[in-house]
Amino acid sequence: MTDAADAVVVGAGPNGLAAAIVLARAGRSVRLFEARDTIGGGCRTAELTEPGVLHDVCSAIHPLARSSPLFRELDLARHGLEWIEPPIQLAHPLGDGRVALLRRGIEETAASFDDAGDARTYRDWMTPLVADWDLIVRELLGPLPIGAVRHPVALGRFGLLALLPVAALARRLRSPVGRALLAGCGAHSFLPMTAPVTGGPALALLVSGHAVGWPFPRGGSQHIVDALAASLREAGGHITTGARIGDVRELPAHRAALLDVTPRQVLAMAGDRLGGLYAAQLRRYRYGPAAFKLDLVLDGPIPWRDPVIGEAGTVHIGGTYEEIAASERAVARGRVHERPFVLLAQPSRFDPSRAPAGREVVWAYCHVPNGWDGDATERILGQIERFAPGFRDRIVARHVLRPSELEAYNENYIGGDINGGMQHWAQLFTRPAVRWGPYSTPDPGIFVCSASTPPGGGVHGLCGMHAARSALRGALR
Ligand SMILES: Cc1cc2nc3c(=O)[nH]c(=O)nc-3n(C[C@H](O)[C@H](O)[C@H](O)COP(=O)(O)OP(=O)(O)OC[C@H]3O[C@@H](n4cnc5c(N)ncnc54)[C@H](O)[C@@H]3O)c2cc1C
Known part of the structure; x- marks a missing residue:
């Protein structure tokens, strides 16, 4: 992991991919690291039972993806995404x-x-x-x-x-x-x-x-993230799979790190850089x-x-x-x-x-x-x-x-919670912590871009999009 980049993104779920795309399209060099051997997070399709039978492992139905202004702007049909209604x-x-x-x-x-x-x-x-x-x-x-x-x-x-x-x-x-x-x-x-x-x-x-x-999507949810990955590569972004990041210090040199993970993992990866008050809020975050x-x-x-x-x-x-x-x-x-x-x-x-x-x-x-x-x-x-x-x-x-x-x-599914944290009123707009900008952290180079930020769970990429914009206003200005 030696190649430096303006931005590094940890996690190739829909939000990590969306964040990386927004940054790459804004002209920043981007490297994305995914722990597993395939991209997609909660948006993958696999032969879980019999050969030739395609199961959506996590997400299956996508009113939010189809509503997403980012996904529409990217015109994912160009990369093979076909919706069935x-x-x-x-x-x-x-x-x-x-x-x-x-x-x-x-x-x-x-x-x-x-x-x-x-x-x-x-x-x-x-x-x-x-x-x-x-x-x-x-x-x-x-x-x-x-x-x-x-x-x-x-x-x-x-x-x-x-x-x-x-x-x-x-x-x-x-x-x-x-x-x-x-x-x-x-x-x-x-x-x-x-x-x-x-x-x-x-x-x-x-x-x-x-x-x-x-x-x-025709053929399964995997086609959403495959189309996002194609969009990212088209914009010049680089994806590495099979690369679990245990600590942000393992990442290549960068100006901003965007983490498509939940508060517990943010603490594990960067807790000592985030300040006591913020870290305490992350510890109190409710799944x-x-x-x-x-x-x-x-x-x-x-x-x-x-x-x-x-x-x-x-x-x-x-x-x-x-x-x-x-x-x-x-x-x-x-x-x-x-x-x-x-x-x-x-x-x-x-x-x-x-x-x-x-x-x-x-x-x-x-x-x-x-x-x-x-x-x-x-x-x-x-x-x-x-x-x-x-x-x-x-x-x-x-x-x-x-x-x-x-x-x-998927290590983001803490205890089996598929939404990156409880979606109750106190954690709706202020997830993962009460801050003016929910995507930024006290470390100016670290951002959270997962479903643990507004607007929360679902395949829409909006958490990633807003986090990337926050980074472009800050560390990547
Ligand atoms: C059973 C089920 C059904 C669902 N149904 C729907 C549905 O029908 N429609 C819908 O819109 N949503 C649905 N969802 C929710 C949806 O899947 C999630 O809200 C969405 O995937 C969140 O995206 P994300 O990018 O924030 O995180 P994720 O998709 O969880 O992606 C996070 C990625 O980060 C990677 N990662 C984590 N830690 C590290 C690390 N240390 N280093 C490197 N990589 C790391 C993970 O491997 C993963 O690939 C469902 C989820 C489940 C489980």
């Missing part, structure tokens, strides 16, 4: 024969509610937010926009609803269908429905469903609940009781609002509910390149407490079977990732 973005069966359906059209979605008043409320929420989605992503999905808000009305409209807990939004709906749809999207926060600001992720996912869809991941191969499509569910890319399995609330409450209390909320994707229904003929790929996970060492496999399978009788009989291969195995796979 299923006919229905999301299906959510309630268990009593009713199914909530998130479609691209607001009207069509509202039509799946069985209550005219709720349909009106939903339209009133969605119509202005969908029109403003680009502005919201540009100005709110990043550091707190203090003093720099260019579109206060649009952002205020989103903020007023987003600051509420899902429970408060759900109280405005009467229909079990609308309430369940809201709960399933809110549960992506990994927090109980009563937690402040859980309205934010719920609305962001619903709005993005209408604005850009919930697509996935959130974990994922328990299940990848399956079936010998045919999932036999959904209601065939319309087969037209959806993503399925939320958890029944009613009350059931999902109970599932997430249990996780917050350190337990796993007997009927956990399950997120499921069925990509090979729409992308034949994922599996040979006669095989179907299923991606699923549920939430469990951080570091949980139990086995949720049977609970996940039981939940799917509830809505698809005969499902178990179609399973021909399976692959399980428990929280400890997720962390072994």
Whole structure:
């Protein structure tokens, strides 16, 4: 590691790649170091079970990637990224024969509610937010926009609803269908429905469903990071894989180091250079609940009781609002509910390149407490079977990732937390520490660019983009 560079980036997840690209395109020399033999972090595709069957190891569904202004600007289609959009973005069966359906059209979605008043409320929420989605992503999905808000009305409209807990939004709906749809999207926060600001992720996912869809890349998520890597190389950046960095002093000479890792790892890599107060904040940083991941191969499509569910890319399995609330409450209390909320994707229904003929790929996970060492496999399978009788009989291969195995796979997943830290209100705009610029550290040459910075988890590259801009205003000016 002798070649000096203006900037070095540690970690080739979507945020590390995004940071490196922004810096390279700004004319800085950039070297990126990735611990594992392949790039991608939480955005990789692999043959986990049978030859020719492509599983998304971590991320699968990408409304945030498609919304990302950086990814759009890079025009990743030039580097082979092709989005597939299923006919229905999301299906959510309630268990009593009713199914909530998130479609691209607001009207069509509202039509799946069985209550005219709720349909009106939903339209009133969605119509202005969908029109403003680009502005919201540009100005709110990043550091707190203090003093720099260019579109206060649009952002205020989103903020007023987003600051509420899902429970408060759900109280405005009467229909079990609308309430369940809201709960399933809110549960992506990994927090109980009563937690402040859980309205934010719920609305962001619903709005993005209408604005850009919930697509996935043909061939798997790996194609997103492969396209990012091509973009970085095109801009002159250099990637080294199989290069784990234990301490920033191992890095070649540089003016700025951007770390695509979480606070615990930042402390390990550079703790003695960061000052006592900042280091103390990083030590207090809170990690959130974990994922328990299940990848399956079936010998045919999932036999959904209601065939319309087969037209959806993503399925939320958890029944009613009350059931999902109970599932997430249990996780917050350190337990796993007997009927956990399950997120499921069925990509090979729409992308034949994922599996040979006669095989179907299923991606699923549920939430469990951080570091949980139990086995949720049977609970996940039981939940799917509830809505698809005969499902178990179609399973021909399976692959399980428990929280400890997720962390072994990607050291950023501390205790199995896939979002780089809890996404609760106190760690939303101020992650990883309370500072004017959340990406900078007390060491002027060290920046954090991972999902542990605003706007947090997900494949969007915005943490990396904002961190790179922070470095360009500072050490790399
Ligand atoms: C089961 C699961 C499902 C998910 N589903 C979705 C989804 O559907 N949609 C979505 O948008 N997001 C999803 N996510 C979340 C998403 O994967 C992450 O939020 C995202 O990858 C974070 O990107 P990042 O660049 O911050 O970190 P990461 O992707 O975690 O990348 C960090 C990289 O840094 C490397 N690294 C760490 N330490 C070192 C070191 N010391 N030296 C060198 N390299 C190092 C790691 O190996 C890794 O490659 C999911 C995650 C999981 C696990």
